[in-house]
Amino acid sequence: MGIFNFLTQEIAIDLGTANTLIIHKDKVVVNEPSIIAMKRSTGEIIAIGKGAQMMHGKTHEDIKTIRPLKDGVIADFKAAEHMIRGFIKMINRKGNFMTPQIRMVICIPSGITEVEKRAVRQSAEKAGAKEVYMIPEPMAAAIGIGIDISEPMGNMIIDIGGGTTEIAVIALSGIVSDESIRVAGDNFTEDIIEYMRRQHNLMIGERTAEQIKIEVGAALPELENPPEDYAVNGRDLMTGIPKQILVSYSEIALSLDKSIAKIEEAVLKALEHTPPELSADIYQTGLYLTGGGALLRGLDKRISSKSKLPVYVAEDPLQAVVKGTGIALKNLPSYKTIMQ
Numbered sequence: 001m002g003i004f005n006f007l008t009q010e011i012a013i014d015l016g017t018a019n020t021l022i023i024h025k026d027k028v029v030v031n032e033p034s035i036i037a038m039k040r041s042t043g044e045i046i047a048i049g050k051g052a053q054m055m056h057g058k059t060h061e062d063i064k065t066i067r068p069l070k071d072g073v074i075a076d077f078k079a080a081e082h083m084i085r086g087f088i089k090m091i092n093r094k095g096n097f098m099t100p101q102i103r104m105v106i107c108i109p110s111g112i113t114e115v116e117k118r119a120v121r122q123s124a125e126k127a128g129a130k131e132v133y134m135i136p137e138p139m140a141a142a143i144g145i146g147i148d149i150s151e152p153m154g155n156m157i158i159d160i161g162g163g164t165t166e167i168a169v170i171a172l173s174g175i176v177s178d179e180s181i182r183v184a185g186d187n188f189t190e191d192i193i194e195y196m197r198r199q200h201n202l203m204i205g206e207r208t209a210e211q212i213k214i215e216v217g218a219a220l221p222e223l224e225n226p227p228e229d230y231a232v233n234g235r236d237l238m239t240g241i242p243k244q245i246l247v248s249y250s251e252i253a254l255s256l257d258k259s260i261a262k263i264e265e266a267v268l269k270a271l272e273h274t275p276p277e278l279s280a281d282i283y284q285t286g287l288y289l290t291g292g293g294a295l296l297r298g299l300d301k302r303i304s305s306k307s308k309l310p311v312y313v314a315e316d317p318l319q320a321v322v323k324g325t326g327i328a329l330k331n332l333p334s335y336k337t338i339m340q
Contacts, residue, residue, distance in 0.1 A: 009100035014322035018162025023326035048086035057205040071182040072109040072164035073116040084127035104129040105329040110136040111180025133339040138168035141290040144324030154278030160293025179270040195255030204234040218249040220298035286310035290320040
């Protein structure tokens with residue numbers, strides 16, 4: 001058995017629209033932006049992850065940056081394959097003298113179609129995986145935050161990623177009701193770009209908008225511990241000259257209002273479709289927020305006031321899904337029933 005374990009490499013992947021995380025031997029070994037940079041003329045991959053992110057929005061005509069995933073699913077098949085292969089190489093850098101067989105567990109949005117599922121499987125296989133298992137994101141998030149999914153107890157998970165928001169009620173190792181909407185972190189970024197253009201006549205890029213979201217992003221216009229105003233650099237649309245302005249968290253809360261309202265609607269819709277016995281459980285257990293969107297200041301309070309239920313933010317929302325995927329990989333026989 002020992003020799004076969006040596007020849008099989010097990011990895012758990014949270015293949016996200018914004019970031020990809022990989023667990024190998026119980027450790028997060030890759031935590032990189034889901035982006036690659038390639039030469040147009042030759043098709044050569046020149047950077048993956050953080051290196052490609054640094055180039056995003058700053059390239060000349062021979063270099064293009066590609067984000068292979070859109071709305072939680074693979075939009076560019078070839079780029080996704082190159083990206084997964086590149087991330088696996090990062091794990092294997094420490095000199096394996098022979099190529100191990102790869103067993104992979106990848107998490108997928110719960111609202112994914114069969115065609116999209118096939119694209120994920122094929123990308124993983126082309127990147128070198130011999131065995132591919134897929135686990136729905138809300139299920140992985142629930143396992144990652146320590147919920148016993150096999151219990152006859154209802155728990156609601158709200159996983160706000162880069163491309164999708166997954167809302168699911170989980171009980172007895174299955175998803176009882178779920179709602180998957182394509183409104184998430186990327187929409188927040190677009191909202192901020194649009195707000196800056198409309199309100200301040202300032203043109204900013206994706207990376208700057210992402211930074212604003214991290215520094216002063218908020219879901220409520222009034223917070224108990226507000227962050228300080230943030231200096232934003234961009235191009236003045238009137239003069240074409242670079243300029244700097246200060247933005248407050250209240251302004252960002254205003255710009256994100258419509259997108260957050262869509263997430264609230266989806267939460268209420270999912271609660272509406274929940275069987276009464278499980279609704280009674282959720283009244284006691286509350287709602288759990290995971291994913292990068294859970295870090296938005298005041299979002300838990302806003303969802304709580306809308307749903308009239310307690311909302312808890314996971315301890316490490318960014319890594320909840322990959323941790324759950326890692327646990328499922330480690331205990332594959334126990335979790336095989338929830339794999340796809």
